[in-house]
Amino acid sequence: MIAALILAAALQTGPTLPADKAARADRIAGELRCVVCQNQSVRDSDAPLAADMRALVAERVAKGESDDAVREHLVARYGEYVLLAPRHNARNAPLWWGPVLLLGVGGIVVWRLGRRGADVPFEEETGGD
Amino acid sequence: MTSSLGTLALLAALLLALLQAAGGLWGAHRDKPVLMRAAGSAAVLQAFFVASAFGLLVSAFLRSDFSLLNVWQNSHTAKPVLYKFAGAWGSHEGSLLLWLLMLSGLGAAVALAGRLPDALRARVVGVQGLVGVGFLAFTVLTSNPFRGVGPIVPTEGQDLNPLLQDPGLAFHPPFLYLGYVGMSVAFGFAVAALLEGRMDASWARWVRPWTLLAWSSLTLGIAMGAWWAYYELGWGGFWFWDPVENASLMPWLAATALLHCALVVEKRDALKAWTVFMAIMAFATSLLGTFLVRSGIVTSVHAFANDPNRGAVLLVLCGLYTGGAFLLFALRGGRLTSTGVFAGLSRESALVVNNILLSVLLFTVLLGTFWPTVIEVATGERITVGPPYFNAVGLPLLALIALALAAGTFLPWKRGRSGDLVRKARTPALAAMIAAAVWYGIEGGSLAALCALVVGLWILLFAVFDLARRVRTGEVPARESLRRLRGLPRGYWGGTLAHAGLGVAVLGMVGTAIWAEETRAVLAPGQSAEVAGYTLTLDRIYEAKGPNYLSEVSAFTLSKKGRTLRELYPERRWYPGAQQMTTEVAVGARGFSDVYLAVGEGRGENREARVVRAYHHPLVYLLWGGAVLMAAGGALSLSDPRYRAARVAVRRRPSAPALAPAE
Numbered sequence: 001m002i003a004a005l006i007l008a009a010a011l012q013t014g015p016t017l018p019a020d021k022a023a024r025a026d027r028i029a030g031e032l033r034c035v036v037c038q039n040q041s042v043r044d045s046d047a048p049l050a051a052d053m054r055a056l057v058a059e060r061v062a063k064g065e066s067d068d069a070v071r072e073h074l075v076a077r078y079g080e081y082v083l084l085a086p087r088h089n090a091r092n093a094p095l096w097w098g099p100v101l102l103l104g105v106g107g108i109v110v111w112r113l114g115r116r117g118a119d120v121p122f123e124e125e126t127g128g129d
Numbered sequence: 130m131t132s133s134l135g136t137l138a139l140l141a142a143l144l145l146a147l148l149q150a151a152g153g154l155w156g157a158h159r160d161k162p163v164l165m166r167a168a169g170s171a172a173v174l175q176a177f178f179v180a181s182a183f184g185l186l187v188s189a190f191l192r193s194d195f196s197l198l199n200v201w202q203n204s205h206t207a208k209p210v211l212y213k214f215a216g217a218w219g220s221h222e223g224s225l226l227l228w229l230l231m232l233s234g235l236g237a238a239v240a241l242a243g244r245l246p247d248a249l250r251a252r253v254v255g256v257q258g259l260v261g262v263g264f265l266a267f268t269v270l271t272s273n274p275f276r277g278v279g280p281i282v283p284t285e286g287q288d289l290n291p292l293l294q295d296p297g298l299a300f301h302p303p304f305l306y307l308g309y310v311g312m313s314v315a316f317g318f319a320v321a322a323l324l325e326g327r328m329d330a331s332w333a334r335w336v337r338p339w340t341l342l343a344w345s346s347l348t349l350g351i352a353m354g355a356w357w358a359y360y361e362l363g364w365g366g367f368w369f370w371d372p373v374e375n376a377s378l379m380p381w382l383a384a385t386a387l388l389h390c391a392l393v394v395e396k397r398d399a400l401k402a403w404t405v406f407m408a409i410m411a412f413a414t415s416l417l418g419t420f421l422v423r424s425g426i427v428t429s430v431h432a433f434a435n436d437p438n439r440g441a442v443l444l445v446l447c448g449l450y451t452g453g454a455f456l457l458f459a460l461r462g463g464r465l466t467s468t469g470v471f472a473g474l475s476r477e478s479a480l481v482v483n484n485i486l487l488s489v490l491l492f493t494v495l496l497g498t499f500w501p502t503v504i505e506v507a508t509g510e511r512i513t514v515g516p517p518y519f520n521a522v523g524l525p526l527l528a529l530i531a532l533a534l535a536a537g538t539f540l541p542w543k544r545g546r547s548g549d550l551v552r553k554a555r556t557p558a559l560a561a562m563i564a565a566a567v568w569y570g571i572e573g574g575s576l577a578a579l580c581a582l583v584v585g586l587w588i589l590l591f592a593v594f595d596l597a598r599r600v601r602t603g604e605v606p607a608r609e610s611l612r613r614l615r616g617l618p619r620g621y622w623g624g625t626l627a628h629a630g631l632g633v634a635v636l637g638m639v640g641t642a643i644w645a646e647e648t649r650a651v652l653a654p655g656q657s658a659e660v661a662g663y664t665l666t667l668d669r670i671y672e673a674k675g676p677n678y679l680s681e682v683s684a685f686t687l688s689k690k691g692r693t694l695r696e697l698y699p700e701r702r703w704y705p706g707a708q709q710m711t712t713e714v715a716v717g718a719r720g721f722s723d724v725y726l727a728v729g730e731g732r733g734e735n736r737e738a739r740v741v742r743a744y745h746h747p748l749v750y751l752l753w754g755g756a757v758l759m760a761a762g763g764a765l766s767l768s769d770p771r772y773r774a775a776r777v778a779v780r781r782r783p784s785a786p787a788l789a790p791a792e
Contacts, residue, residue, distance in 0.1 A: 033513050039362065039369040041515075046364075046729050046740065084515025086500070095500045095514065099493040099522050106485035113481060114473020120544045 017062055025061040028070055029054050031084050041084060053078075131189050132197060135275030138182040139265060142233065145175040146261035149236065153255020157248040157324075165251035169240035172254050175261065176237035183230045186274055187217045196282045199223060199274045205288035205706040207677035215299035216289045221423055221439075222274035224302055228419065229268060231303075231310035232261055235339075239314060245335060252321035253314065260313055263446045271439050288677065288706030297357035305350030305377060309415035311343025312380055315387060316412035316454065319405045323457045326464040328405070333395035336408070338767055340391065341623075343411075344384045345763030351377050352756035363712040363727045365744040367641065367752070370519040375498045376418035379491055383411035386487040389480050397477055397542060399469030402462045403484065409458060413451040414491070420447045421498075472544035479537030486530045493522045524577060524584075527635070531584045534628065538595045557594040561587040572747075578643040581635060589632030592625045623766025627759045634755025640722070640748025647745075653738040661745035663724050664688045665697070670739065678702045680713075683728045683739060687717050694719070699728040721750040 017025060026043060032053060034045035042053045053074065060070040074082055086092045149171035156164025186199070190213045195201040203220045204213060212219075218227040236257040239250065268274075292298075318336045322328040354377065359367040368374060387407040393400045424440030471477035497514040504512050539553040565582040572578075597603075599621075600613040650658040657666035666686045673680045685697040697715035704711065717724040722745065729740035 031515075031517055033515060039358075039366070039371050040364050044364040044366065046742070079511060081511040081513050084513055085517035085521075086512055086514050091504070091508075092500075092512075095496060095518070096522075098496050099489050099526075102492055103485075103489050103526075106482075106489060110478065110482055110485065111473075113471075114478060117470045117472045117475070117544070120470055120472045120475075122546070123541060123543045 017058055021061050022058075024067065025054070025058045028057050028061070028067055032057070032071075032074060033082050033084050035078055035082060042082075053082075131185050131194055132275045132277045135182050135185045135189075136269065136273060138178045138185065139269050139273070139275070142175045142178040142182070142229075143262065143265040143269060145171045145178065146233075146258045146265055149175060149258030150255050150262055151258075153251040153253075153258055154324075155255075157251040157255065157321075160248065162247065165247055168251055168254050168258065172233070172236040172240040172258065175258070176233040179226075179229050179233040179265075182275075183217070183226055186223060186226060187214060190214065190217045193286065195284070195286055196278055197274070198276045198278045201278050201283055201286045203289045204286040205677055206285060207706070208288060208294070209676050211296070211299060212289060212294045215293075218302050219289045219293050220274075222268070222272045222276075224306070225264070225268050225272055226274050227302060228306050228310060229261070229264055231306050232257065232264065232313060235310060235314055236261065239317070239339075249318075249321050249325070249332075249335075252324055253317035256317035256320045257313055260316075260450060263450065267442060267446060271442060286706070288704060291678070291702065291704040291707050291709050291711045292361060294704075295357060295361050297353050297361065301350055301353040301357060303350075304346045304353060308343050308345075308347025308350050308377075308384075309380060309418060311339060311346060312384060312408075312412040312415045314339035314343070315384075315408040319408035320454055320457060322401075322405055322465065323454075323461040326461060328394070328401050328465050330395050330398065333391045333404070336391055337388070337395070340384060340388055340408075340411075341763045341767040344381070344388060345760045345767065347377070347381050347384065348756055348760040348763065351381060352753060352760075355756075356753060359749075360714050360716055360725075361711075363714050365645065365647070365725055365727075365742075365746065370497070370514075370516050372498050373418075373422050375494050376414075376421040379414035379494055380411050380418060382487050382491040382494070383407060383414050386484045386491075387411050389487075390484050393469075393477050393480050397469035397471065399467040399471065399477060400481070400484075401465040401467045402458075405462060405465060406458060407484070409451070409454045410491075413447075413454070414495075416447040416451060420444055471542070474540065474545045474547060474550070476537055476540045476542050476545070479533050479540055482533040483530060483537060486526055486533060490523060490526045490530075493526070494519070497522075520577070524580060528580060528584050531587045534588060535591050538591050538628075553598065554591075557590040558587065560594075561590045564590075572644050574639075574643045578639055581639045581643070585632050585635030585639060587632070588635065589629050592629040592632065596625055618771060619769040620766050620771060623762045623764075623769065625762070626765060627762030630755045630758025630760075630762055632755070633751050633758060637721075637748045637750070637752025637755055641746045641752055644747045645744055648743045650741050650743075651732050651738045652741050653733065656738075658741060658743055660724065660743040662689060663694075663719075663743075663745065665724070665726060665741070665743050667739070667741070668696075673700075675702065677706055678704045683741075685715070685726060687724055697724070697726050699726045701728060701730075718750065721754075722747045723749045 029043035030041050032042040034040045034042050034047055034050040034053070036047050036049045037045045040047075040050070042050045042057070056074065056077075057070055060073055065073075071083065080087070086095060088096060149168050152164040152168030152171060155161070156168055186197075188194075189197050189200050190204055191210070193200065193204055193206045193213070195204075199220055199222050200216075203223070204216050208216065216223070218224045236254055239245075239257065240254050242250070245253075315336050318332065318339075322332060354374070355367040358369075359365070387404065387410075390400050390404045390407055394404050420440065420443045423443060424437070469477070497518055500514050501512050504510060535554055535558065536550065539550055562583055564586050565579065568586075569579045569582055596614075599617060600610040602610050605613075646661040648658050648660040650656075652658060652667040654667050654669050657664050659665070664687070666688070668684045668686055670681065670683050673682050679702070681701045682698050683700075685699070687694045687697055695717055697717050699715040700713040702711045702713060703709075712727055712729070714725060714727045717726070725744040725746055727742045729742070732738045732740060
């Protein structure tokens with residue numbers, strides 16, 4: 001009993017959740033930045049603030065809010081900085097679509113190179129390198 | 130005394146670097162052998178003076194000479210000797226000197242390397258001298274490690290950041306910097322090719338050993354950094370896509386691309402301009418890494434004490450070198466004409482696809498690293514680009530790279546037949562998918578885990594199957610296969626080992642990142658917690674005294690099903706010199722897996738209990754082992770005598786036998 005009390009006080013994970021909701025809360029916490037730590041997500045950090053944020057996430061998940069709603073709540077409180085996954089919005093379009101665009105350009109280059117060598121003859125394979 | 134001697138040595142090196150740059154570049158331009166030889170001598174002498182300066186700094190650290198500001202700020206008399214030694218490169222100033230030591234050492238090595246045409250050698254040495262001028266001047270003017278502390282010499286130092294007092298981090302910078310600075314040789318060769326307007330197969334053969342040296346060192350350096358993050362930062366992760374981690378990944382990606390496209394130059398006289406571009410890119414991203422750590426524009430756990438003013442000067446310096454080289458490329462790159470043509474389905478095409486994919490990955494890392502800065506400058510808002518972004522974009526690219534790798538392994542040069550490719554690739558492809566499906570069925574995880582498993586097994590199995598095909602396993606008697614195995618060139622072994630290492634490392638990442646299990650508990654002595662079937666019992670907590678720290682050790686017993694396996698001793702250390710606390714995790718290896726234990730602060734009325742976090746990381750040793758395999762593959766390829774033979778064959782002018790350190 002005492003051990004259990006200590007446990008609850010130490011970890012401050014908010015309300016006890018059923019397994020599926022706990023997994024959801026855990027996943028959401030894993031994609032939030034611990035704003036007072038370096039290189040840690042809210043899930044991985046021991047910092048008191050991260051414990052508070054975990055409790056907050058668990059509380060919202062317990063209320064039955066959607067993942068997005070939980071995230072929005074945290075953004076309202078701590079700023080967009082807490083989102084480790086940048087949003088898919090117009091402002092971040094170059095970030096998300098830039099690599100796809102470059103890949104497309106690369107594809108065109110490969111296609112054109114291949115066409116240039118369309119009449120290259122076959123060579124007996126030497127089995128070399 | 131040390132202060133003035135060290136500064137003098139750096140000034141002498143600066144003057145020699147000027148001579149090296151001017152003599153090498155002007156001498157080659159005007160075909161003046163005297164000037165070119167002078168540049169070579171200047172390179173060797175420059176290396177001597179920089180090495181002397183470095184020796185002086187190391188000795189000042191070993192002697193705890195607090196008359197130097199840098200030693201006073203980063204050392205302590207009670208610090209263990211290893212960290213006094215490594216403390217010499219533990220700060221911004223000292224690490225710049227290490228960087229310069231690598232640069233001047235490589236410059237001297239190129240100057241002494243056997244059998245390079247004189248003009249080409251002079252140009253490469255000259256370019257390295259030019260890089261040296263900028264960074265020596267920067268060091269002397271803004272970041273002199275030999276600055277004195279003032280008239281009153283303190284009796285005790287402020288100690289090195291305790292997080293850096295760790296064997297993993299003591300040797301991480303030398304490897305990392307040899308990787309960064311090693312790219313300057315390929316950069317020099319690229320600039321020389323642009324200046325000469327000429328580039329042939331021997332160019333690719335000369336560049337290859339230097340690039341391999343840099344690439345292997347960088348691979349080890351990055352792995353050591355990840356290993357350090359894994360057990361020193363105490364949260365069980367090894368990579369967070371932090372800006373500084375990204376900064377080391379970018380030159381690695383560029384160098385990987387360079388190694389592959391230089392092959393096409395060597396064998397098929399194609400992709401010349403692209404190869405030069407990639408060589409410039411590899412050094413440009415290395416410079417970016419050097420800048421990023423010291424700039425203050427990104428927040429990172431790995432950054433040095435940040436100073437925006439010095440960062441601005443460094444940015445200008447990096448911009449000059451990179452911009453200058455790219456300008457030269459824009460003006461002269463067109464002259465590097467290629468003669469080799471190849472069909473769409475050929476090994477060349479597969480290597481082109483490989484290079485495009487690596488470039489897109491490089492671009493993604495660059496974009497993700499600087500996007501928060503762009504947004505902050507444009508809108509004033511702070512956002513984060515974290516692991517979910519890089520994983521989402523990186524994993525599909527890695528899967529495509531695995532496909533290109535399979536095609537490149539089994540396709541012949543010039544033109545291949547799709548039927549042949551399908552016939553050869555069928556077995557390893559099916560084997561990889563079946564093995565991944567079975568493994569996924571046992572261990573489970575997300576869809577990403579399944580994809581990553583396929584990718585890792587695919588890369589590994591293609592390396593293994595290609596090896597089997599070359600020695601004709603099953604077709605000829607086993608003894609004949611063994612003979613063929615021994616006869617395979619080291620370059621081939623190197624490539625195969627490196628590919629297999631990548632596959633193995635990917636499997637390690639899946640285990641460590643996706644199949645990890647975690648338990649958090651508050652334990653008092655006598656209580657235990659469970660993780661992945663293991664029981665961890667806290668036996669006792671006691672205090673211990675280290676050389677320059679006080680430690681609180683928690684003794685745990687690791688057991689499984691009642692059988693005691695071993696003891697684990699995670700610590701919490703207090704460094705009075707640095708006034709800082711660190712957590713030392715305890716790691717118990719079980720096969721390829723780890724039981725990882727970190728102990729946090731005290732809880733309970735009398736602080737008798739501790740917050741404990743225990744992880745089980747399956748396959749984590751595959752991650753480290755894969756990195757070692759990759760580096761070993763690079764080293765093996767480096768030792769291929771073909772590159773020496775090639776040098777003898779293309780030798781035009783007799784030159785004195787000399788050391789060739791990179792072989």
